Amino acid sequence: MDSRQRDHFFKAVLAASSAIGLISSLDAAVAQPAANAVAYNIPAQPLTAALTAVAQRSGLRLAYSAALSAGRFAPALQGSFTPVQAIERLLAGTGLTYRFTNANTVTIEGPGATTATGAMPAGAIALDTIDVQGASNPNALIGNLPPVYAGGQVASGGQVGILGARNVMNTPFNQTSYTSKLIQDQQARSIADIAANDPSVRGSWSGSSYTDPLIIRGFATSNQDVALNGMYGVVPLYSVSPEFAERVEILKGPSALLNGLPPQGSIGGSVNIVPKRATDEPITQVTPAFFSRSQVGGHVDIGRRYGSSKEFGVRFNGVYRDGATAVDHQSREVGSSVFGLDYRGEAIRLSADLGYQKQHTQAPVRPTYVAAGLPVPAAPNATNNWAQPWTYVDTAETFGALRGEIDLSPDWTAFAAMGGRYTKAESLYIFTNTITNSAGNITQTTRFLPEEVNSNTQEIGLRGHFATGPVVHGVTLSASRMFSQFANNVANGPAIASNIYSPVIVAPISIARPDARKASEIEYSGLAVSDVLSILDERVQFIAGVRQQYAQSESFSTATGLQTDRYFKSALSPSFGLIVKPWENVSLYGNYIEGLQQGAIVGPAFANAGEIFPPYVSIQKEAGVKVDWGTLTTTISAFEIAQPSVITIIGTPLSSQKLDGELRNRGLEFNSFGQIVETVRVLGGVAFYDAVQVKTANAANDGKTVPGVPRMQLNLGLEWDTPFVPGLTVSGRMIYTSSQYIDAANTQSIPDWQRFDLGARYVFENEGKPITIRFNVQNVLDRNYWATAFSNFPSNHGLNMGVPRTFLLSTTFNF
Structure with missing residues (x-):
């Protein structure tokens, strides 16, 4: 971290800390006094969902193990009750008990979970604590984290x-929210590692x-289009170390209304990261780790809450690892530090995330x-690396976001957020x-590229509920802006000549190293109502x-600094969405x-040079069924996405370009998650x-298959408590993954492949503190395969190797 980055980082920390201090005093002035009794209209449903509904309505915070609520159902709750009465009615007959740890927090426990002194009984195994954050207003986003489903x-x-935070059964889209427990248990090191659980993602x-x-x-989703709490332009640009994430949410399909225009225009889906927050119980975890071939490092996770009602929270996640990876002559160093701060009051909530991440990848x-026209050669050994050992990519990124909410009344909440990244x-x-030939000879081009990216984003809005006769409305008004x-x-x-089967290593070559100069600016702004x-x-x-979206961009010559293009x-x-239960x-x-x-x-080589095409509007139509069987949820989704594209019209003396082509992807998806029985997930x-x-x-090429999109993808994971x-x-x-074409004419393809992980x-x-040892093996059979035929060059899709056999070992200590 250079001096300027350190200054920016510490200024951000100071500003966030000062804001939290000020907001606590303001909160006392605007807080709404809690009523002794609250009106409930909660139908009979799984206990987890019922507890969450009570927490949201009453303003309580509930903490309990996911295993306690799994498989249990709660009766309907209708009428006016105090929060204590509501919890007692939901827990009646379950054998579960509760206790208040402070004025606003209730811990739910199993029978005989603790001794009279609060110590764990002999032979008991401490389970991961699930912190169900019930906000005093269901309009809240901060502290309104949906609970973990059965299986964790x-x-x-x-x-x-x-639309804010919604239960999966009340969401008219296909979305999966992966938990921090999964990230830790699978030892995920990237968003792609987490997405390996999803059949719709590669x-x-x-x-x-x-x-x-x-x-x-079937559509490219740029790593630049990953959001933090719904805001683009905040998280690290190239790759995100996921250890600071409480949830990694993958929404399938376009999301212009929901999230606005993503920086790189991804339409196949969106990824959102929900950062960790301090829980009511202190957290101190240290996880040393070793990965193939000699990656050594670890993860530290510390969380504390302060104040008479534990209203102030601090969570720190630090990651460092370095060493050789599983592929030849490659090493990678990763360092990440992220602070998560929050304040939860009666009527005001505030959160801040401040982070720094550095990565160095050699080869x-x-x-x-x-x-x-060349048939695709067979995949080489998965450990082969034909990148030259003296090549590298070095990145350093400082990022942060601040979000605040204020309850104007029991039914209306105003919110604002801002963030940025350097x-x-x-x-x-x-x-x-x-x-270039069937023997695997390759021609390599070399490049030096310095880059600097400055991004900032803002959002402001109002969310509320009201009724018109029998119809209840949940309305959101939002204005947003992102600049990069x-x-x-x-x-x-x-150029360098080499071979994919027997890579040729050459001496480091000399390339000029120019400084980064301004190349482009983009500004996306919009107004939305739902x-x-x-x-x-x-x-x-x-x-x-509906969302009114504005897109403006300018391009500049890095040689002269003069503007070359402008787009507005x-x-x-x-x-629209519809849910019927x-x-x-069943939804x-x-x-x-x-x-x-x-x-x-349109570029200068065409007759209509300089023509500016309007934003490409891709359309998705989807229908599906979701069934919550209590501890297992299954979904079936059928969809069609149509994406417009530019085609070239041959003419004399010059050809022209026209926005008239289309890629159409129809699909059928089957998903499941949860527990089949208590010991099998x-x-x-x-x-x-x-x-x-x-x-x-x-x-x-009318009617031919889109390159890089297989006919079938299957992901099936099982866990068994022995x-x-x-x-x-x-x-x-x-x-x-079934076979894929790599060219638009469908003359070149790669075969299907399968991979097994254990x-x-x-x-x-x-002494009452759980220790967890984890061991994972990716590609346990050490298969060699081309994993995907996809890249950012539509006319020539690149091949990407699958992962070699990789060992991951870690131990988590709780203090």
Whole structure:
């Protein structure tokens, strides 16, 4: 961290701390006194969902183990009750007990969970604590974290952009919220590692690269389009170390209404990170780790709450690892420090996240292309690395966000948020690898690229509820803005000849190293309004909304500093959703939602040079069924996404470009998560795709499959708590991907592949503090395969190697 970054970081910490101090005094002035009795209208449902509803309505905070509520159901709760009476009625007959740890926090416990002195009884195993944060107003986003679902791997809901936090059964989209427990148990080191549980998602670059963009529903999803609490332009640009995340939420499909225009225009889906917050019980965890071949490091997680009602919270997550990876002559160093601060008052809530992340990757792997007309050679050994050992990518990023909410009344909440990121990167890498013959010979181009990115984002809005007769409205008004300035420069070096089966290592080459200069600026702003109309106790919900989006960008010459292009366009994006619950545990849903991408400016080689296309509007239509079986949830989704594209019209003397092409992807997805029985957990599903090109140039490729989109993807993971060794859990996962074309004409393809992962963890007690040992193996059979045929170059899709056999070992100590 250089001096300027340190100054920015510490100023941000000071500002956040001062804001929390001021907000606490303001909160006392605006807090609404809690009533002794609260009106409830909660139907019979799983105990977890019922407890969450009581917490939200009463303003209490509940803390309990996920295993306690799993498989238990609560009776209907209708009428006016004090919070204590409401909890007693829900827990009646379950054998569970409760106790107040402070004026606003209730801990729920199993029978005989503690001795009279509060110590764990002999032989007991401490379970992970689930902190259910019930806010005093259901409009809240801060402190309104949906509880963990049975099994602990997935949450029962998540943040849905402008719609706020919603239960999965009340969300008319396909969304999965992965928990910090899953991240820790699977020893995930990137967002792509977490997405390996999802059949609708694949990593579009090799796992041995320095960045981890995804493919969701057959469309590229840039790593730059990952949000933090719904805000783009905040988290690290290239790759996010996920250890500071409480949830990683993956929403399938476009999300223009929900999240606005993403920086890189991803339409297949969106990824949102919900950062960790301090829980009522102190947290002190240290996790040393070792990964293949010699990656050594660890993770520290510390959380504390302060104040008479534990209103102030501090959570720190620090990560460091360094050493050789599982591929040849590659090493990677990662360091990350993230502070999460929060204040929770009666009527005001505030949160702040401040972080710094540094990564250095030596010999990074990038996509490999295949010359036109050449059959794709067989995949080489998975440990092979044809990047030169002297190449590298070095990044340092400072980021932060501040969010505040104030309850104007029991039914209305105002909110505001701001954040930003500063990225400085330097890369000396193999820019392209092109296979030129069946023997695996490649031509490599070299490049030096310095980059600096400054981003800032703001959001302000109002969320509330009101009724018109039998119809309850949940309304949100929002205004948002994101600005990014990109500075870079390019210096190309000489070509290198090598081979994917027997890489040729050459001496370091000399390339000019220019300074980064301003290359572009983008500003996306928008106004949005949504209304969730519900009747019959939310058995029927209709969601309608619209976003007016403005996109402005400017490009500059890095040689002269002069502006070369300017873009300004706007688009209006309506969206609709419908939920019908014929039974309490069954949701039928449908949606129509649009995605936005900045339109192109036609280049100088065409007859219509300089023409500015409007934002590309992609449309999704989806219908599905969700069933909550109590401890297991299953979903079926059918969808169609149509994405417009630019085609070239051949003409004399010059050709022209026209916004008239289309990529259309239809799919059917089956997902499941939760517990089959108390000791067996399942996570995964299968996805089938029919992705075709429509209205291509001169109809040359009409009806042909979209490159990089397989017909079938399967992910199935199982965990089993063994009865013969208490505390021992074994796990397994299968990932399958069918064959893929790599060119638009469908003349080149890669074969299908499958990968098997295994894992085990053992939890035991040490003087009342649990210790967890984890061991995972990725690609246990050490298969060699091309994992994906996808990149950011639509005319020539790059190949990306699958992960080699990789061992991951860690031990978590609780203090």
